[in-house]
Every structure is written in C-alpha cells, then in structure tokens.
Amino acid sequence: MTIQEIDSGPVGAARTGEDRIAPTLRAVAGRAGDFVTRYGVLVGFIALWQVGSVQGWINPAVFPPIDRILAALWDGLVGGSLLEDVAISLQRSGIAFAAAAALGIPLGLFMGQIPVVERALDPILQFFRQTSALALYPVFILLLGLGETSKVFVIFWATLFPVLLATIGGVKEVDRKLIEMSATFGARRLTTFRRVVLPASIPPIFVGLRLSATTALLLLIASEMIGARSGLGFQVMNAQYNFQIPKMFAAILLLALLGLAANAILVALQRWLCRWADPANS
C-alpha cells in the first residue's frame, strides 16, 4: 500500500549525501552541470562563430560577428523597421494557424469517430497532403490575387494537414477498453466522446499542433519571399539583395525565436491541459 515513488533526479540524489551543510552548494553545482550538458554545445557554437568571424577564419562578409547581428537586431526592433515585419508575419501565420486548428481539430475528431466519413475522405486528404502547398501557391495567387489572402491561404493549406491527421489518428487510437468501460456504465455515445475520447486525444492533437506551428512558419517565409513587400521572409531576401548581411541574420534569428516561442507556448498549454501526466504532480 505505498504510493509509487517518482525519482527526483540529481537534486534529490544529492540530498541523500551524509554531509548536512553542503546540499545547497551541491544543488547549485548540480544545476550548473545540468545547464552545461544542455546548452554547452549551443554556447560553444555561438562563441566559435563570434571568434571565427572576428579572427577572419570564416568570411565576415557572409558570416558577420554575432555582436553586429545583435546590434542590427536591436536597431531593427527599436527603430521599428523589423517590428512591423514581425507584426505582419505574426498576423499572417497566426490567422492561418488559428484557422487550421479551428477546422482541423473538429473535423479530425469527427472523422476519427465516424469510420465511414474517414474512409470516404482519406484518399482525397492523402492526395492533397502529398501535393506541395508551394506548388499550389501559383494556383492560389491566380484565384485570390497576390495580396494577403493568398499568403494566408497557402500557409493555412499546409498547416491544416499535420493537425488534422494527428487528430484523426489520436481519436482512432483511443483505448477501446476505456470506451467499453464507459459504455458498461450506461454512458451515451456523446458522453463517452466528451469524457473519454476527447481527453485521451489531447496529447496527439498537441503533437499535430506543434508540427502545424512549425509548418506555418516555414510556409510563411516561403510565401513572403514571393511577391511580398513586408514580413520577416521579405526582410531576409531584401537584406540579402541590399547586402545588409547583419540585418539578414537578425531577421533569421527572429524567425528562429518565433518558432521557439510558438513551441514553448504549445508545450506549456499541453502541460497545463495534461497535468495528470506530469511527474512533478506527485
């Protein structure tokens, strides 16, 4: 009759030592060790870039030193020229992502529940999915013009499939035994859906959402490189044409940070929705 213990990791292991004064010190050392093993390679990469560029090991015209990239980033954000691009890029990818989630999740839940619908729609979905969104971009431009609508639509198109397919898969993978259990208690189909199928599908849905977020940023850049006058993708191309290499890298860095931020938000949301699976909860 014991509750299963969850291993508390290196910090907890340090606490079991005989020495009673040192634990805090050891905890700090342990945490520093964690940081080094996790981010050491990244820090080393940045340092190597900086030194290599300053020392001329790599061509500073193509790879400017990190401090100049950061300075360009600072100017762009404070001066406002990059800030507007961030805003318009966020708007494009945000609308597309929200639309993809708003359509993909309910449609996926529905398709996963009703095998007939899934069977009927699966071939055309697979066909569309394998058709590159970028190849279809000219079609969307013909239909919707070269404005915002075609850009948002091409991002939406590519973003829809990861979340839709992950949701369908998630619903189909829900443990039949749990559904049967629910039925034996007299739960109606809709109740079982709400109380069993939906919560069980949340983790796979989030896997799809995170893939979709990555796809949204990817397609954002591609669409902004074709016939755009604003946005981070436009700035990357434009800075390169004008040989403003630090600014180009500043825009690339911003894109990477946007991707990381989007992922972090989704991970945090998933953790919050799936608190029951969190080891820290025990």
Place this chain on the structure above:
Amino acid sequence: MTVLNDDIRRGEVMIRDLSKSFALKGQRLTVLRNLSLDIAPGESLMIVGPSGCGKTTLLRILAGLDVPDSGEVRIDGAPVLGVGTDRAVIFQEPRLLPWLTVLGNVAFGLEVRGVPRTQACERARRYIRLVGLAEFEDAFPRQLSGGMAQRVGIARALTVQPEILLLDEPLGALDAMTKITMQEELARIWREEEVTMVMVTHDLEEAIYLADRVLVLPGDKGAQVALVDIDLPRPRNRNEARFVKYRQNLMARFGLH
C-alpha cells in the same frame, strides 16, 4: 436518486438455452452450447474452466457486451438487451481514466448517468473508504500500484450500486499476496453490499474461497457443464480439511492432482 438505501434490491439471473459460437479461420468454434442456469439474488457464482471454454464470453453476454446466437438471459424477469444500469463490470485490467483522480474515476460511473457531481463524489467517497483508499482520493492512476488500481475499479463498480456485479478475472494480474488480501476484501464487500456476484476466475482456490456455487465449464464441448455447491461456513479457511477436499475435487475435474 433514492436507491442509496434501497433494500428491495434484487439481481436474479435466469439463463435459458444460451449458445454462442465464433468464426475462427473459417471454422465455427462453439464456446457455449445450450447453457441453462439460474442465479439467485445475492448469490456468489464463480465460473471456472480451461482457456477458451467460454467463461469470459458468458460474462460478456451477461454484461450485454456480446449477443448470444440463441437463447436468452433475463434479469429480474426482463430480457437483457445491451448494457444496463442494473449491472456493473469489473475487468481484468482496472481500465481507469488516467486524467482523472481516484475520486474522479470512482465518481465517473454515476456522473455519466447524469448524477450531479457533488452527489456523485459524496457517494464515491463512501466506496473509496470501503476499499481502503481514503488517503489516495486525489492520486492519479499512474501513481497507484496494481492492487490499488484494481480496488479503484472495484469501488467504481460498487458506486453505481448495481444489483449484479460481473467480474472478469479481476485479480488475475496481481501478485500472490495482494491477491489473497483482495479475495478477503471481495468476500467482505460482497457480504456488506449484498449484491449478486458472478465472477470468472482461473484460480480454483479463489473460486472455492468466494463461491456459493462454482460453475465448471468443460473444455470439451461434448461434456456437460457442472455446478458444485460450496457448503462451507464464512469466513473460509483455506487450510481446513473440507476446503482442501473441494480443491482436490475441482482439480480432479480438470485432470490435475
């Protein structure tokens, strides 16, 4: 819900000419043939037999999860058509919802029937106490041991206050010592709750410990089913001479010694 102290609870099962077969690799495999049986209200019936003899199939038909090819099952006179709120099933695996706490899982059965949450939780707490998990009300399933998880499953089934408790090898996956403790608890719960208990088991000792009657399903479909009355005082002593005698008799039926 006024059934909380309903003392006219029944739970009489009447099985008539029940047959069921499955298609397996193009062949018909008969698992139940013309089975007729009456189970009295409040009786404890254990079903034993070799693998593939139809134990679980019979239980699933009683639960309304499977449909017989012919014959019928009546509960308190009414034919069984699908699952019903007069029965609760305890499976071999606990089948807990990992995102709900122990309390949430135990209240689940009532909540899906539309009982308001506070009322469902109140009743759930009573049964969580009954299975000895009061301290673990707020724990999540992955924090529980196998035996504890199975108790939660038992509490969940009891909370809906069924007339008939159907158990499909509920202790099969537990270690030997936990199993004995749980058998004692099942005997106590069955006595306190006065439910009809129909349970499938592989374990002959478990069957004798818990049963009023043991239904022996033969592996060979030509052979007759047998009913063994277990006429021993409760609580039962596994080492008593008559208990051992019953076990020897049952084992002999399966060619074991």
